[in-house]
Amino acid sequence: MATSSVSKGCFVFKPSDSRKRKISITADYFHEGKAVSENDKLRFSTYQSLWQQMKEETEKLQEHLNVKIFDSLISFIKKSHTRAQTEVNDWRYRMRCSEIPTAALVLGVNVPDHELTVQGLSDLLKQSVTPHVVCLQGKECTTVKQVLQKILVTLMGGDSNDEEEEEDVHHSVEFHQRKMICSMASLCRWYNTLTKKSTSKSPSKKRKSLLQHEEAPPIVIILKDLETFLPKVLQDFIIIASNYVQHLPLVLVFGLATSPITIHRMLSHSVSSLLCIELFQSLSCTDHLATVIDKLVLTAKFPFKLSGKVLQVLNNIFLYHDFSAKNFVKGVQLSLLEHCYSEPLSLLCCALNEASARVQNLTHDDCELIRQLSSFMAYVDRQDSEKQIDLLTNDQYLKIAVEALLTSLHNYHKNYFPVLKCLHIFTSSLPRYPLGKQIRELYITCLESNVWENEEYTAAFQLFRMMAKDELVHLLQKCLEVLQSSEHKSLTRSIETLEDFLAKFQKLDEVPVEDIEEGEEPKARSQKSLQKKTDLYQLQKLWILQTLLEMKELRRSKKPSKFEVLRMDVLEFMDKLVRQYLLLPETQALHEVVYFKAASTLRRHLNAAPRAALQIALSNPYHYLKNEALKSNGGTITNVAPDICIIYKLHLECGRLINLYDWLQAFATVVCAAEGKDSDKINNGQVDDILHARFIRAVSELEFLGFIKPTKQKTDHVARLTWGGF
Incomplete structure (x- = not known):
């Protein structure tokens, strides 16, 4: 921090607060200093309820995505310092006795997501493996002394079991930093004293199950961002730690954003030889985003929806800025907040079982706002003159119609997403991906225009006509699984049709192909004509004439095979399904209630200049x-x-x-x-x-x-x- 300036004065640098301060959004944001109305409170509670559901879904998703890599990491850490290794007295043990077990965890370039992954790993290790877990950051460890100090303070300060002692830990951190001698020897003495106490005294409930399996749990040191550490500091720390690895069960976890080659670039050969490295690869950020979109966006579980332009803004930020699924979720949260703030009718953006009660409690002003919606006016224009008068004048009649329209909108989304996934199953198998490789690209296309009017859609169906039977049957089976998982009544007929297609494809292998008699007649005629005795010139002339006639007759008389007919029926069915269910959201009445379209507002907040x-x-x-x-x-x-x-x-x-x-x-x-x-x-x-x-x-x-x-x-x-x- 430089203190040179045009004006000379006193510069105060406040220390960063270790406690995370949570900023809560209050309902005051929705009324801007005006009198709080019931509508404002309801919209704010709608935002809180929807976001809480989305947040819980995201947390479950994060745990599910990391479960495989976490299991392998835990297995590696448990096996790194076992009693069996200490009892082995062969040359392999003597060679590895000074090596530190190290897990190289490749997290990817989506750096904002690393904090959640590392925090989840740390919590899981403390629950199932060891209470001695230390997380280090490069900006906090610029010297070896700071590294050792951070490790000792975290381990000794976090050793308390009682709740009262845990509350006073942050008060005693500064005292520990001043009093303790920052060295591995002091850490070794503390660990030996701790393990002796744990074996002599009865363990607490919190660690009882932990100490039953292992009397000396390992010390796990997680380096969150290895690339930000100074190579000199890292090398010195590894050399010091390797001298105590026989007395301390140390395990290192390197968090890598680039590639494992970074370890060998930062460390010399003599230092890297002190590490027993095993590689672990996390899920790619694109697959992570695809799963997040599938759980939060491509579902009828949440009534809130994003328009095509808004989803494109979030997609561009992900692709061209940070590759962070965490920031994508924050963008969805901001979109939900802005929608509930800017749209007075967003109180109807709720579950279908709650919508009925909210519709009945609508005031006359709310009914007038509904009548001013462009989609509702288009719906009114399609009605009879008597219904038009009732919709525009009778509030009670309007509420009944709004309930029916909200139900129709809910059913529209229930049918929309399964059919969209079926179309993506077909198009993602085509070469060069005419409608996009990822389903989010196809979804954006369907939100902005009728997909069947695009040239790419026509090109895709031309490629479908050349698809082999085995590949087509495989795609139909996938589509059948998607439609069956939707469990919606309106798709029952489509499910039956797909099952019928699969049964017909199976019969094609059992029934032999019939000979086409019409295709054999021209050949027979040509053979008979060639049997006549003629000279060489007449034979050549006759052969050319017969060949042209044969080709012409074959084109006219050739009939398609049963597979080709069945394939055309499948494509016609898919095209009909797309045109029936993948309609634009603007065609649905009251779509403004659930769709957020202010892409410029979102871009101004997220893509700040x-x-x-x-x-x-x-x-x-x-x-x-x-x-x-x-x-x-x-x-x-x-x-x-x-x-x-x-x-x-x-x-x-x-x-x-x-x-x-x-x-x-x-x-x-x-x-x-x-x-x-x-x-x-x-x-x-x-x-x-x-x-x-x-x-x-x-x-x-x-x-x-x-x-x-x-x-x-x-x-x-x-x-x-x-x-x-x-």
Whole structure:
């Protein structure tokens, strides 16, 4: 942290708080200082309920995705320091006695997701393997002393079992850091004392099951981000730890974002030979995202839905910024929050069993809001004149219609996603993936336009016509499983049709193919004609003529085989299924209640442009402050603007180097004109202390934002870092 600045003063660096502060969203966000209505409270509770359900689903998904790699890691750690190894007295044991068991965990480039994975691994290890788990970060361990200090403080501070002692751990951390000698020898003495106590005394309930299996649980040290550690610090720590591995059951876990080659690049051969490394590969970030989308987006379990543009924004952020499924889930949360905040009718974005009671409690103003929806007006236009009058005038009749429309919308989603998955099963098997390799790409296409109107859809069905029987049967079986898992009554007929197709394909192998008599007639005729005695010229002429006639007759008389007919029936059925169920959401009445479409709002929050926002705020403060006195024509300086805005506007009129004295005089002139002070004193070079302090503060803020910097070319000048306005 640099403390050099244009203005000299006292700089305070506050320590980071170890406790995580949770920021809670209150219902005040929904009414913006106005009187709280029941509608606002209901929308806020709707947001909380939906997000809690999504959050629980995401946590279950995270546990399910990591269960395989966690099981293999736990098995490796348990086997790393067993009694059987200590009893072995052969050359392999003597060779490995100084090697530290090390797990190289390749987590991938999605760095924001690493925290959840490492935290889940740490919690699981503490529950099932050992209570001695330490998580280290590269930014906290710049020296070997800091590494050892962090390990000792975490292990000794986290050794308490009683709840009262656990609450006082963070108060005693600083005391431990001052009193203890940071060395592996002190850690070894502490561990030996701890294991002796655990064997002599009866263990607590929390560790009873743990100590029954292993009297000396291992010490697991997790290096979250190995790439950020200094190679020199890491090498020294490994060398020191290898000298105590016979006395301490140490296990290292390296969290890697790139590849295992990083270990050998950071460590010399003599140091890496002290590690017994085993590689573990986590799930790829793209597969993680596909599972998240399948559980949160492509389901009728949650009534809240994303439009095509919103989903495209979240998809682009994932692909071009961070590859983080965690940030994708946060984007879904922000979309849900914005939808419940901006859409007054979002109180109906709930489960179908709750919607009926909420519809009956709608006020007259809520009914008028429903009548103003474009999708509802389109629904009214399709009704009879008598129903139109009732829908537009009778609130009770409107509520009955709204209940039916919400049920229809719910059934639409129940049918939509199984059919979408069936279409993706077919298209993902085609070469070059005409409709996208991932289902999210196909879903975005279906949300933005009728998929059957795209050229890619036509090209895909042309490729379907050349599909082999075994491949087609395999795809039909997958589609049948998807439709059967949906368990919706309207898809029962489609399930029966697929089962009938599969039965017909099975019969094709049992029944022999019938000869096509019509196809044999031209051949027989040509053979008879060739049997006649003719000379060479007539024979050649007759052969050419008969060949052309034969080809023409074959084209006319050739009949498709039974497989080809059955394949065409399957494709017609799939096309009919797509056109029936994959309709645009805009065709459904009241789709505005559940679909969030403000992609620009989401992009502004997630894809922030800080430099552009700063320049807009400094050049046009009215854009954010909404004060009428701050309105000004382009290029002029408003004398009532904030000091930093005046300083920014004045610095735009300067060149590469800015004279601080001239800048102060210009600032004082503008400010005194606003306050009605005498400008003669300023012309004489007299500026009061308050005005001088305001100038220094504004210049320091501008330097902090990165617009200027001190320069050594001239002592009373600063260098400008930007050019032009915005």
